[in-house]
Amino acid sequence: MAAVIFDYCLTISQEVQLIWGKKWGIIRITSTLTRYATLMGTAMTTYVTDRSKYTSCATFDNVSYSSHLISIIAAEGLLIYRTFAFWHQNKKLLVWLLVLAAFSILGAVGVSRIVGIFHPIDSPGPHSTGCAFGSGKGSAIQYGFLIIYELVLMILTIYKRFNFYKGARTRLVTTLYRDGMIYMACITMTSFANILIALVVPGNYTNILDAPQLVIHGVLASRILFNLRRESYQYDSAVIDGSLPLADICRTPGGHSIVFVNTNPGTVEV
Numbered sequence: 001m002a003a004v005i006f007d008y009c010l011t012i013s014q015e016v017q018l019i020w021g022k023k024w025g026i027i028r029i030t031s032t033l034t035r036y037a038t039l040m041g042t043a044m045t046t047y048v049t050d051r052s053k054y055t056s057c058a059t060f061d062n063v064s065y066s067s068h069l070i071s072i073i074a075a076e077g078l079l080i081y082r083t084f085a086f087w088h089q090n091k092k093l094l095v096w097l098l099v100l101a102a103f104s105i106l107g108a109v110g111v112s113r114i115v116g117i118f119h120p121i122d123s124p125g126p127h128s129t130g131c132a133f134g135s136g137k138g139s140a141i142q143y144g145f146l147i148i149y150e151l152v153l154m155i156l157t158i159y160k161r162f163n164f165y166k167g168a169r170t171r172l173v174t175t176l177y178r179d180g181m182i183y184m185a186c187i188t189m190t191s192f193a194n195i196l197i198a199l200v201v202p203g204n205y206t207n208i209l210d211a212p213q214l215v216i217h218g219v220l221a222s223r224i225l226f227n228l229r230r231e232s233y234q235y236d237s238a239v240i241d242g243s244l245p246l247a248d249i250c251r252t253p254g255g256h257s258i259v260f261v262n263t264n265p266g267t268v269e270v
Contacts, residue, residue, distance in 0.1 A: 038218030
């Protein structure tokens with residue numbers, strides 16, 4: 001909770017400059033959900049950790065779980081947007097990633113519920129209110145699907161970097177590649193740690209890294225968007241109001257790069 005509040009204070013000026021006041025498109029909605037669903041989910045997790053004072057946790061747990069799910073999905077949406085931009089807004093790739101994301105979500109929720117039937121959370125003690133802070137072994141399935149999807153995004157980023165942008169030296173391309181690799185690696189390692197915890201520790205303790213997972217997802221995905229828009233602003237201020245028109249970088253036979261930057265509607269400067 002301290003980490004997400006500290007990061008929010010550090011980046012609120014970037015959010016105001018790059019997000020606020022813009023049209024409510026897909027990117028602004030997704031970034032807003034990522035930021036504030038992360039705050040909400042972390043706050044609810046922090047508040048409800050002490051279960052001794054509750055007699056029923058069903059409603060609170062449903063709202064908390066929903067905020068966590070929305071935050072994770074929105075953060076993945078920002079990562080998809082980054083990959084989409086890195087691939088020159090390839091619409092076929094975007095459709096493929098969205099379909100894969102839908103199957104991953106359905107698979108994670110469905111399989112984890114089935115696993116939860118056969119491996120339920122440990123029974124609460126005799127003095128417990130029945131509000132168990134855990135999700136059982138099924139959570140490992142959810143994080144497994146998440147890791148697979150993150151690896152797909154990483155592979156696509158690496159392939160495009162060395163297949164198309166090999167000779168590129170622009171800050172925009174460097175930022176896209178650096179942020180994608182470092183941040184997604186951090187998210188993947190956190191997910192892997194959650195899988196180990198889910199498989200090893202008792203069921204009532206499987207959510208011990210639940211809040212850190214949420215915070216890392218939300219914070220890093222938001223920073224990817226902020227860095228991307230800040231760097232792209234140097235090329236064309238119009239990208240702040242719409243999806244990123246990543247500069248077309250073409251390799252010449254001699255190995256040089258030609259960057260086409262659209263500075264005015266209907267014109268092209270080399």
